[in-house]
Amino acid sequence: MKTISSRQNPWFKRLRDAVHDHAGEIVIEGPKQVADAIGGGWRAIAVIERGGEAEHPPENVSGTAHLSLSAELFDAVAETRATQGVMALFERPQFTLDMILRQRESIVVALDGVQDPGNVGSIVRLAAAFDAAGVALLPGCADAFGPKAIRASAAAILTVPVVNVTAHDLIAARIPLFAAQQTANAAAVPSKNAIIVFGSEGSGVSKEIAQSATSIAVPMSSRVESLNVATAAAILLWRSFEARSR
Amino acid sequence: MKTISSRQNPWFKRLRDAVHDHAGEIVIEGPKQVADAIGGGWRAIAVIERGGEAEHPPENVSGTAHLSLSAELFDAVAETRATQGVMALFERPQFTLDMILRQRESIVVALDGVQDPGNVGSIVRLAAAFDAAGVALLPGCADAFGPKAIRASAAAILTVPVVNVTAHDLIAARIPLFAAQQTANAAAVPSKNAIIVFGSEGSGVSKEIAQSATSIAVPMSSRVESLNVATAAAILLWRSFEARSR
Numbered sequence: 001m002k003t004i005s006s007r008q009n010p011w012f013k014r015l016r017d018a019v020h021d022h023a024g025e026i027v028i029e030g031p032k033q034v035a036d037a038i039g040g041g042w043r044a045i046a047v048i049e050r051g052g053e054a055e056h057p058p059e060n061v062s063g064t065a066h067l068s069l070s071a072e073l074f075d076a077v078a079e080t081r082a083t084q085g086v087m088a089l090f091e092r093p094q095f096t097l098d099m100i101l102r103q104r105e106s107i108v109v110a111l112d113g114v115q116d117p118g119n120v121g122s123i124v125r126l127a128a129a130f131d132a133a134g135v136a137l138l139p140g141c142a143d144a145f146g147p148k149a150i151r152a153s154a155a156a157i158l159t160v161p162v163v164n165v166t167a168h169d170l171i172a173a174r175i176p177l178f179a180a181q182q183t184a185n186a187a188a189v190p191s192k193n194a195i196i197v198f199g200s201e202g203s204g205v206s207k208e209i210a211q212s213a214t215s216i217a218v219p220m221s222s223r224v225e226s227l228n229v230a231t232a233a234a235i236l237l238w239r240s241f242e243a244r245s246r
Numbered sequence: 247m248k249t250i251s252s253r254q255n256p257w258f259k260r261l262r263d264a265v266h267d268h269a270g271e272i273v274i275e276g277p278k279q280v281a282d283a284i285g286g287g288w289r290a291i292a293v294i295e296r297g298g299e300a301e302h303p304p305e306n307v308s309g310t311a312h313l314s315l316s317a318e319l320f321d322a323v324a325e326t327r328a329t330q331g332v333m334a335l336f337e338r339p340q341f342t343l344d345m346i347l348r349q350r351e352s353i354v355v356a357l358d359g360v361q362d363p364g365n366v367g368s369i370v371r372l373a374a375a376f377d378a379a380g381v382a383l384l385p386g387c388a389d390a391f392g393p394k395a396i397r398a399s400a401a402a403i404l405t406v407p408v409v410n411v412t413a414h415d416l417i418a419a420r421i422p423l424f425a426a427q428q429t430a431n432a433a434a435v436p437s438k439n440a441i442i443v444f445g446s447e448g449s450g451v452s453k454e455i456a457q458s459a460t461s462i463a464v465p466m467s468s469r470v471e472s473l474n475v476a477t478a479a480a481i482l483l484w485r486s487f488e489a490r491s492r
Contacts, residue, residue, distance in 0.1 A: 122474060129466045129473055159469055218484065219491065220375045223405055227375055227480075228368060234473075234480040238464065245465065 003051060005070035012069065015048065015077045015089060022145040024092055029078060029147065031086040033155040042090055042158050050074035050085035079147035092145055095161035100134035101173055107190060107240050108133050110170055110197040112205045113140035114229055120144050121152025122230040123198070127160045128153075130241035134161035136170065136195070138206070167208040170195055179205045179213035180232055182225075186217035189236055191243035196236065201229050249297060251316035258315065261294065261323045264335055268391040272338045275326050275393065279401040280334040288336055288404050296320035296331035325393035338391055341407035346380035347419055353436060353486050354379050356416055356443040358451045359386035360475055366390050367398025368476040369444070373406045374399075376487035380407035382416065382441070384452070413454040416441055425451045425459035426478055428471075432463035435482055437489035442482065447475050 004011060018025040025045065028037050038044055046065040051074065069077065078087060100108055109132045114120055120142045127135050135144065142149055144162045153160075170177060178190055179197045181204060190196070197213060199205035205213070218227060218235050227235075250257060264271040271291065274283050284290055292311040297320065315323065324333060346354055355378045360366055366388045373381050381390065388395055390408045399406075416423060424436055425443045427450060436442070443459060445451035451459070464473060464481050473481075 122477065125470060125474070126477065129470045131467045131469070154470070154474075156470055219488065220484075221377045221487070223377065224371060224375045224400070224402055228371070228400075231368065231372065231476065231480040234477040235484045238466075238481045241467070242465065 003068040003070055004073060007073065011046065011067055012073055012077070015087075018089055019077055019079050019147055022092060022143060026090055026092045026145045026150065027077075027087050027147065028090060028150060028155060028158075029080050029083040029087045031084055033082075034086055034088040036155045037088070037090065037158045040158055044088040044090055046089045048074070048087050048089070050083065080151045082151055090158070093158065093161070095134065095163050097136060097163050097165050097169055097173070100136065100161050100163060101175060103133035104193045106131055106133040106192055106244065108136055108175075108195045109233070109237065110136040110138060110165070110195050111141045112138040112167075112197050112209055113200045113203065114198065115140060115142055115200065117142035117146050117148035118152045119228070119230045121149035121157070123233045124149070124153040124160050124162060125156040126230070126233055126237050128156035130237040131244070132160070132237065134163065136163050136165045138165060138167060138170070138197075138209075167206060170197070170209070171212050177209070177213040178216050179209055180236055181205070181210075181215040181217055183215045183217050185215065186219075187214045189216050189239040189243065191240050196240070198229050198233050201226055249314040249316055250319060253319065257292065257313055258319055258323070261333075261335060265323055265325050265393055268338060268389060270338055272336055272391045272396065273323075273333050273393065274336060274396060274401060274404070275324060275329040275333045277330055277332040279328075280332055282401045283334070283336065283404045286404055290334040290336055292335045294320070294333050294335070296329065326397045328397055336404070339404065339407070341380065341409050343382060343409050343411050343415055343419070346382065346407050346409060347421060349379035350439045352377055352379040352438055352490065354382055354421075354441045355479070355483065356382040356384060356411070356441050357387045358384040358413075358443050358455055359446045359449065360444065361386065361388055361446060363388035363392050363394035364398045365474070365476045367395035367403070369479045370395070370399040370406050370408060371402040372476070372479055372483050374402035376483040377490070378406070378483065380409065382409050382411045384411060384413060384416070384443075384455075413452060416443070416455070417458050423455070423459040424462050425455055426482055427451070427456070427461040427463055429461045429463050431461065432465075433460045435462050435485040435489065437486050442486070444475050444479050447472055
């Protein structure tokens with residue numbers, strides 16, 4: 001395998017674009033994450049090693065290119081420290097809100113203005129852990145397919161349908177809408193046929209959503225004012241899962 | 247108020263040491279966090295502004311020095327982007343395991359080898375949200391009083407007793423010991439008179455703890471192998487709080 005060392009090489013440019021823009025293609029970093037994605041049925045367009053250094057080079061998979069980038073080029077592309085010398089290029093999964101809403105036996109997770117990619121990725125992982133139908137991202141959220149969100153999702157991003165939507169899309173879906181809020185008058189956490197919206201920790205969900213949604217909450221001590229959004233989501237999505245599993 | 251601009255100034259050195267070593271003194275960054283700490287009864291040794299720029303300079307509190315550091319020195323000290331031009335120096339709170347264990351009506355949270363300061367801080371915040379008696383840090387954990395952990399705790403660090411302990415200390419306490427594990431044979435989550443230990447996501451709790459502890463777990467889908475430790479702690483500490491509130 002020849003090691004690519006020129007910044008003019010089309011593979012280098014394609015990988016860099018996937019890491020930065022994650023529009024049509026995305027990059028998964030780290031040998032375990034890449035193996036999990038391939039094991040989960042995703043076909044890698046290319047598997048890339050750092051300077052041919054990988055201790056356990058990924059096996060050859062038909063239809064997948066195997067490349068080696070020089071250490072300098074590899075490090076210029078990689079955005080997290082989790083690569084351990086391996087990354088892979090995949091097509092960005094494409095889903096629609098309709099595909100997610102069809103699964104009425106579970107709930108849909110929606111995020112509203114959650115800017116931190118670590119929180120978005122953590123909540124994608126929670127959606128997988130607690131069998132949500134999918135994740136809908138309202139305006140103002142970090143892209144779930146950016147490197148930091150993918151890393152926080154621990155590669156769950158490839159098992160959870162994620163779509164970008166507007167508040168109007170969610171309201172027009174005519175499925176019961178719930179919003180996580182700090183309130184004393186909270187309803188029971190829904191187990192199915194519902195959309196649960198989480199806003200940012202500072203400003204909560206948008207007015208449009210709040211007006212159409214029933215409030216649910218995490219009961220807690222008065223010693224803290226609020227919880228981190230991924231923490232609140234962990235508790236409420238677990239409660240939904242638990243109610244569904246009964 | 248004179249602005250300090252020399253690296254030889256004793257206040258500059260003292261602040262830098264508090265941020266780096268957080269041994270006898272600690273630094274809280276951000277106007278809201280500083281105000282919350284002072285509101286919570288903590289006496290600030292000094293409140294520090296960045297080049298006299300603060301839009302809302304903290305009020306004068308008797309016994310507290312008010313300083314202004316030049317932008318260059320302030321930025322050299324601050325370790326997070328959350329300062330908004332304000333930080334304050336406090337004495338590091340000192341607690342003992344005995345002080346925490348005395349509160350038998352709640353549970354004690356223990357962390358074993360949790361290296362990420364963000365996770366340690368998040369769990370300190372959860373301990374406040376769900377009224378745990380305190381947090382005990384076993385060897386291998388990030389210091390709860392480092393700047394990243396303090397930031398992740400959203401200043402809950404000043405309302406939750408945190409102590410450093412050994413596995414032997416916890417076992418010798420003769421209080422029922424529980425460990426969060428991925429297991430099918432999990433016991434009920436205890437509501438009081440118990441210590442709950444969380445290990446790192448990769449390696450779990452240490453052997454010594456595992457041998458003495460009863461396993462508790464978060465039931466979840468087989469789609470993910472594990473949860474982030476702060477996420478698992480959110481769910482289990484909420485369940486303990488909820489059982490205690492009944």
